[in-house]
Amino acid sequence: MADKIMQIKVAIVDDDEGIRSAISALVRRASGLKLTGEFSDAESALKELPKLMPDLVLMDINLPGMKGYECVRQLKGAQPTMQFLMLTVYEDSDSLFNSLRAGASGYLLKRTASARLLEAIRDVHEGGSPMSPQLARRVVQFFSKPSLESASLAKLTPAEREFLNQLANGYPYKEIADRMHISIDTVRSYVRTVYEKLHVHSRTEAVVKFLRG
Amino acid sequence: MADKIMQIKVAIVDDDEGIRSAISALVRRASGLKLTGEFSDAESALKELPKLMPDLVLMDINLPGMKGYECVRQLKGAQPTMQFLMLTVYEDSDSLFNSLRAGASGYLLKRTASARLLEAIRDVHEGGSPMSPQLARRVVQFFSKPSLESASLAKLTPAEREFLNQLANGYPYKEIADRMHISIDTVRSYVRTVYEKLHVHSRTEAVVKFLRG
DNA sequence: TTGGCTACCGCACAAAGATGCTATGGTGAT
């Protein structure tokens, strides 16, 4: 592949004239990047981007009208290969998680240094997901928070934990017994001890506690 | 606060003698960092770290015996303020997610440049979560994947969605009927339509799809 | 107005799950 001479086609969606021109100048000057479009609102971006087909779109979140991540959701649905790098002043969890769910590949704060931004664009193009450390922390906490809640989960023995995992897969007792090479009555025993330790009285409650932590 | 003159106390847990000495030399030379401990296995780290109380621990994953993230889980439980930065050659999803669940704050590949590592240590100490872009992508995909699956969830009517929500709360049919002011047989009707739309055959499967999608 | 769709309701029955009681062999700590 002639990757080295391929230029990454970049588009920008941001309603702030100043920021847009600053970034477009930055991208224009950078080697290996090619600016192919500038938009000040989600609606026009939604119409034009599928024609321009940039490799990567720098998307602001707080646009007038449609939110940036909603725009990403729709574009991503139609053009799954198009990459999106969110660029925003907001570091609230909702904007972040909505963007990730919409299919954004990275999420940077606008105060990110220019050099870091260019690096991030290349990261995304190479399959990475650059993220400001502050935002990454929120994502990480999303996973680790449960561990505090789950003092009860920690009390489970390895076998019980494995059993719970099978339960969460939806298998009936019989099949869990086969998979774990134990009798169905042993499975029933696990049901008892696990339910008691988790303070639940049904499979659903146990699974929910397990999945949420 | 005299933060500027405070040194970040760093400990290392890695069974590879070469890497350990390389990193310890790097940390020793760096200003603002102070090396307070070196361990070659999880067991000894588990015993000594609570006494040393470093601010941050650089933890290898593939240790002989106990895995690095298991070590983190136990230490984090006892010392929630202690921070952990995973440092590994493995970029598989299991190691990553196990580490995050265990309470790790960051996750870097060992081939990360020295300068970037020092930067990452400071990031963690300041509340960030540095992560190699390759790893960050896996985390990001964790969020975006479901949105495709949940096309089926979108097909549910409001009543069905509410029913599914009740289902996820673990209430038996009878109670769901009361809460929704419908008969138990209508609840059974919803069971049918919802299961069909989600392509599942049990309450547990439905709830899992609902919670993850 | 006829046909199709949705929300609602009913009965019946088989499969799966929840729980009470009991019991054996192993392992590790006191």
Add this chain to the structure above:
DNA sequence: ATCACCATAGCATCTTTGTGCGGTAGCCAA
């Protein structure tokens, strides 16, 4: 050597679920 705890197992009984096969009333578009 005793105690606690784990993994395993069995049996009985009752409740909850899953599903097949119906039905009525309302609403909307052809």
